[in-house]
Amino acid sequence: MVSAEQDPAARAFAAKVVESYSAELQRFLRRRVYDAQDLGDLVQEVYLRLLRVQNIETVRNPLAYIYGIAGHVASEFNMRQRQGRMVFDSTVVESLTENPESPQFVEGGGFFERQVGDALAQLPANRLAVLLLERREGLCHAEIAARLGLSVHTVKKYSVEALAHVRASLER
CATH class of the missing domain: 1.10.10.10 (Winged helix-like DNA-binding domain superfamily/Winged helix DNA-binding domain)
Structure with missing residues (x-):
């Protein structure tokens, strides 16, 4: 059995979708990540996920599909970024617990x-x-x-x- 990454139809589909909607994909992802340097990696991840699509004939609207994938990729990326940047600051925690009406606390x-x-x-x-x-x-x-x-x-x-x-x- 041919894996999705090896399937020529999947490769052609992914390449066509990324090429056809490259500007939209870049704009979509740029609004969702802090650093523009990460865009290339995110576009590549979207491409890799497109390669894994099992039944490309079921994708009726490639733009909506790519937005869905890109949304998940950006969300996962941002979650990993936040987890890597988390620093415990006891003074902030103390001030938030003493003042629960603080905007930082309310918005979490x-x-x-x-x-x-x-x-x-x-x-x-x-x-x-x-x-x-x-x-x-x-x-x-x-x-x-x-x-x-x-x-x-x-x-x-x-x-x-x-x-x-x-x-x-x-x-x-």
């Missing part, structure tokens, strides 16, 4: 961002793509529908479902 010093990131990482690729195009790119439902090859009704549905999922995740 990044806790809210992690919750949102985790909620977004759980979204299916198509819902994530719709939400990101709507919220980050500022596109209207008709523009998103045209870009992703979906109906306006489906875009509205995905947007509502994505927002409901994120809100529900934040309420936990």
Whole structure:
């Protein structure tokens, strides 16, 4: 049996998707990482994950699919980066416990961002793509529908479902 990395169809699919949507992928990832020097590594990871797609014929919307993969890659990368940078500062901990109304404590010093990131990482690729195009790119439902090859009704549905999922995740 040929592995996905060895499969010529998977290689051609991954190369075509990354080449076709390179600018969008770069822009998408650039907004999600602190250091632009990490972009090359993240694009490569997206490419490697595309190589592992088992049934490329089931991918109907490559842009939405690549946004989904890139969202997961960026989220995982940022999580690893945060874990590597964590430093225990007892004076900060003491001040936060003495003043629980402090904005740092209320927001969790990044806790809210992690919750949102985790909620977004759980979204299916198509819902994530719709939400990101709507919220980050500022596109209207008709523009998103045209870009992703979906109906306006489906875009509205995905947007509502994505927002409901994120809100529900934040309420936990």
